[in-house]
Amino acid sequence: MKLKIDHHSSIPLHLQAEELLRKMIKMPDYQAGKLFPNEVNLSSQLGISRNTLRQATNKLVHEGLLLRKKGVGTVVSKPVDSKAKNWMSFSQEMKSKGIEIVNYTTELSWAIPPMEVLNFFGYEKKVKMLKMERVRGDKKNQFVYFISYFNPKLGLRGDEDFNRPLYELLENDFSVVAKVSKEEITAVAADSTLAELLKIKEGDPILKRKRFVFDPGRRPIEYNVGYYKSDSIVYSVESERD
Amino acid sequence: MKLKIDHHSSIPLHLQAEELLRKMIKMPDYQAGKLFPNEVNLSSQLGISRNTLRQATNKLVHEGLLLRKKGVGTVVSKPVDSKAKNWMSFSQEMKSKGIEIVNYTTELSWAIPPMEVLNFFGYEKKVKMLKMERVRGDKKNQFVYFISYFNPKLGLRGDEDFNRPLYELLENDFSVVAKVSKEEITAVAADSTLAELLKIKEGDPILKRKRFVFDPGRRPIEYNVGYYKSDSIVYSVESERD
DNA sequence: AAATTTAATATGTATGAACATATGAACAAT
DNA sequence: ATTGTTCATATGTTCATACATATTAAATTT
Structure with missing residues (x-):
C-alpha cells in the first residue's frame, strides 16, 4: 500500500x-x-x-x-476490548472482537421476574414483565444464554423486531436512550438448564454477567443477565486511578 | 493557589x-x-x-x-459518573465492601514467570522475577489466591514489608506510582492446587481476574492474577455510553 | 567465549515561530 | 431593534531545531 x-x-x-x-x-x-x-x-x-x-x-x-x-x-498493541468509559451492547462487544453473532433461539414471554428485578424497576408487588431469552453464539457454537426483562413503563408489547440492535430499537421506537450500565460479574457453576443450553457439563464454570441499564435520567429501563461459557470470552477493562 | x-x-x-x-x-x-x-x-x-x-x-x-x-x-467538562475510572487495590476494594482482610499466607520467591508475563515486562528471554503468592480472605475463610510478579526494573529485593499496602510501598520506597490497570476477567474451573488452597472442590467455578498494572508513563510495573472463590465477591462496574 | 564498553538507533522532551480559523464582542448601517 | 461587518481573542495546525535518554547492536577488552 x-x-x-x-x-x-x-x-x-x-x-x-x-x-x-x-x-x-x-x-x-x-x-x-x-x-x-x-x-x-x-x-x-x-x-x-x-x-x-x-x-x-x-x-x-x-x-x-x-x-x-x-x-x-x-x-x-494488543487489543483491549472494552474501556469501561463506553459500555457496549452484546452485539457491539462481539463485533469489536471480530465475532459474528448468531442468534440460536429467541423466546419472548410475559413472566413474573425475581424480586431483585421487581425492586430494580420499583415494583413492590408481583407484576408480569416482558421477558426475553436468547441463546447466542458464533457460527460454530452457542456460548451465551441471556435473560432480559424490560421495564413495563416503556410500553413494549412483545411483538417488536428483536433482531434489530436492542438499544437502537428502544431509541427509535420508544424514544428511550440507554445511557448508564451497572454490571456485576461473578463465576458460577452450570446447573442442568445452562449445561443443556450451552452444551457443557453440569458444574462447569460459567461467567455470569448481570447488567442494570438506565436512561440519562437514571430511570431503570432494562435488566439482563448473561451466562457465558467460560472459554468463550474474556471481559476486559482498563481504568486509571488518582 | x-x-x-x-x-x-x-x-x-x-x-x-x-x-x-x-x-x-x-x-x-x-x-x-x-x-x-x-x-x-x-x-x-x-x-x-x-x-x-x-x-x-x-x-x-x-x-x-x-x-x-x-x-x-x-x-x-461535565463529570462522567463512572466508578471504573478509579480502580482499586484488593485491600481498598475489600474495604469498600466492608470486608476486613486477613493474609493467610504470603510466600516470596524468585521464579521464571510465564511467557505472557515476560512479554508484558518486555523480556524476550527467561529471567527470574520476584514472585509473591498470597492466600487472603476474611476472618472466617480464605477466598482468594494471588500470584504477583514485579518488574525487575523496579529494583525490589524481596525483603520489603509486604504487609503494607502494596502500591503505597511501591510509591514510598521505589517512587513508582501505580496508575493504570488493565484487567481481564474470566471464569475457570478449580484445579487441584486451587481447590486445596481455597478449600473447595476440584472443578468448582473460580472467578479469575488478571491485572496488568502500569505507571503514569505506561511502563509495566506489576502483573497479578487473583483466583476468587465464586461465592466470595462480585465484581461491579458502572459506566456510561455516548 | 563472556563481559564490558562504545556507537547507533529510535522515541521523548522542549522550544520558538508563523500562520489558520472559529468565536464573540463591538461597531455601523438599516 | 435587528442585521451585517469588522476586529480582537483564543485555540488549532505545522514546521524546524536541538537535545535527552532508553534500547539495541557492534566493537573491544578480559
Missing part, C-alpha cells in the same frame, strides 16, 4: 496521518509485534513534520491502539 | 503541567463552565512553551476532563 498524505486537502495533515495509521494498524505487515516504520522515516516519507506525525500517533497511543517504546519503536 | 512548575525537577515539564491542570480542574474557580486561563498567558505564567502546555491539555482533553473550543477557551 502506498502511504500518502494530500497536502492540498482541507483535512488537517495530522488527521490524515491518523487515518493512515489506523489503516496501517490493520495491515498484516504490522501484526505480531512487527515494528512500524520509525518516526523520522515515516514523517519524511509522508512529507510532514515529525511533530505532526506524533500528534497522530499520540492520539492512537492514548486510545491504546499503538504502543511506543523509546529506543525501540512503535507497534500495534 | 500559586501555579508553579519546577524547571529543575527530573519530572518532565509537560507531566508537571498535567498534574497542575488536574488540580485546577478541581478548583472552585473553574467549576460551572468558568474559563481556564488562556494558553498563551498560562504557558507564559508557568515559564514553559505553549506547545509544552498543549501536550498536557491534549492528554486531559483525550481523557474527557477538559473541553477546548477554538476562539473561546478551555473549560472543565
Whole structure:
C-alpha cells in the first residue's frame, strides 16, 4: 500500500496521518509485534513534520491502539476490548472482537421476574414483565444464554423486531436512550438448564454477567443477565486511578 | 493557589503541567463552565512553551476532563459518573465492601514467570522475577489466591514489608506510582492446587481476574492474577455510553 | 567465549515561530 | 431593534531545531 498524505486537502495533515495509521494498524505487515516504520522515516516519507506525525500517533497511543517504546519503536498493541468509559451492547462487544453473532433461539414471554428485578424497576408487588431469552453464539457454537426483562413503563408489547440492535430499537421506537450500565460479574457453576443450553457439563464454570441499564435520567429501563461459557470470552477493562 | 512548575525537577515539564491542570480542574474557580486561563498567558505564567502546555491539555482533553473550543477557551467538562475510572487495590476494594482482610499466607520467591508475563515486562528471554503468592480472605475463610510478579526494573529485593499496602510501598520506597490497570476477567474451573488452597472442590467455578498494572508513563510495573472463590465477591462496574 | 564498553538507533522532551480559523464582542448601517 | 461587518481573542495546525535518554547492536577488552 502506498502511504500518502494530500497536502492540498482541507483535512488537517495530522488527521490524515491518523487515518493512515489506523489503516496501517490493520495491515498484516504490522501484526505480531512487527515494528512500524520509525518516526523520522515515516514523517519524511509522508512529507510532514515529525511533530505532526506524533500528534497522530499520540492520539492512537492514548486510545491504546499503538504502543511506543523509546529506543525501540512503535507497534500495534494488543487489543483491549472494552474501556469501561463506553459500555457496549452484546452485539457491539462481539463485533469489536471480530465475532459474528448468531442468534440460536429467541423466546419472548410475559413472566413474573425475581424480586431483585421487581425492586430494580420499583415494583413492590408481583407484576408480569416482558421477558426475553436468547441463546447466542458464533457460527460454530452457542456460548451465551441471556435473560432480559424490560421495564413495563416503556410500553413494549412483545411483538417488536428483536433482531434489530436492542438499544437502537428502544431509541427509535420508544424514544428511550440507554445511557448508564451497572454490571456485576461473578463465576458460577452450570446447573442442568445452562449445561443443556450451552452444551457443557453440569458444574462447569460459567461467567455470569448481570447488567442494570438506565436512561440519562437514571430511570431503570432494562435488566439482563448473561451466562457465558467460560472459554468463550474474556471481559476486559482498563481504568486509571488518582 | 500559586501555579508553579519546577524547571529543575527530573519530572518532565509537560507531566508537571498535567498534574497542575488536574488540580485546577478541581478548583472552585473553574467549576460551572468558568474559563481556564488562556494558553498563551498560562504557558507564559508557568515559564514553559505553549506547545509544552498543549501536550498536557491534549492528554486531559483525550481523557474527557477538559473541553477546548477554538476562539473561546478551555473549560472543565461535565463529570462522567463512572466508578471504573478509579480502580482499586484488593485491600481498598475489600474495604469498600466492608470486608476486613486477613493474609493467610504470603510466600516470596524468585521464579521464571510465564511467557505472557515476560512479554508484558518486555523480556524476550527467561529471567527470574520476584514472585509473591498470597492466600487472603476474611476472618472466617480464605477466598482468594494471588500470584504477583514485579518488574525487575523496579529494583525490589524481596525483603520489603509486604504487609503494607502494596502500591503505597511501591510509591514510598521505589517512587513508582501505580496508575493504570488493565484487567481481564474470566471464569475457570478449580484445579487441584486451587481447590486445596481455597478449600473447595476440584472443578468448582473460580472467578479469575488478571491485572496488568502500569505507571503514569505506561511502563509495566506489576502483573497479578487473583483466583476468587465464586461465592466470595462480585465484581461491579458502572459506566456510561455516548 | 563472556563481559564490558562504545556507537547507533529510535522515541521523548522542549522550544520558538508563523500562520489558520472559529468565536464573540463591538461597531455601523438599516 | 435587528442585521451585517469588522476586529480582537483564543485555540488549532505545522514546521524546524536541538537535545535527552532508553534500547539495541557492534566493537573491544578480559
